[in-house]
Amino acid sequence: INVISSRPTDDFAGFFDIKTGSYGRLNARANLSLPIQPGVLAAKLAAGTRNASGFGDRPLVGDRMGGEGTDALQAQLRWTPGGDFEALLSADYTHVNSNLSVNHVEVFGSPPLVQLHNALAVPLRPFHTVDMGPYGDQYFSTDPYDSNGTGSNAMDIEIWGISLVLDWTIGPVAVKSITAYRNLDQLIGIDPDGSPEPFIDETDRIDQKQLSQE
Secondary structure, three states: OOOOOOOOOOOOEEEEEEEEEOOOEEEEEEEEEEEEEOOOEEEEEEEEEEEEOOOEEEOOOOEEEOOEEEEEEEEEEEEEEEOOEEEEEEEEEEEEEEOOOOOOOOOOOOOHHHHHHHHHHOOOHHHOOOOOOOOOHHHOOOOOOEOOOOOOOEEEEEEEEEEEEEEEEEOOEEEEEEEEEEEEEEEEEEOOOOOOOOOOOEEEEEEEEEEEEO
């Protein structure tokens, strides 16, 4: 999928919309295209937010699953001084602060790894500081939107970037340069085992910086 944002134009235009719904749902978007110097310089600003409280519960810790909190900003500046030359400067920022999607364990089986955990959990307790007990269907919840997990339940993502696109046409020759930088800082934690036992408690961290030139 290749998504191409519309560029700033000499026409003054904009829109705004807002949506509300169950579970604290509140979404809003706004876009403004602004001619600064007609025929030479134009700008565009866009912003959006998506928010919801989530529809899943973790009663042992009192938090929610499936919540959403996302804010995004984008700005563009287009310069067309003439002579078949155009420069487009773009910047964007997105922050996601949400809970993980609703997860619910339907069947607590006894594969070899679970059997090993249950055999060693209690005997080894005096030798470590982790409160471990047997893992099994005592943690089953009849509510498909409830989980007895107590581990990580977060998605914190920060993404921002900036790019400069230069287009220059000289007779039959067209020259184009694309310079871009993007930064990603992501932390995701999930506890899919549906229990307070530290059986599966996953935390993933990504810190990425990328510079490109075409």
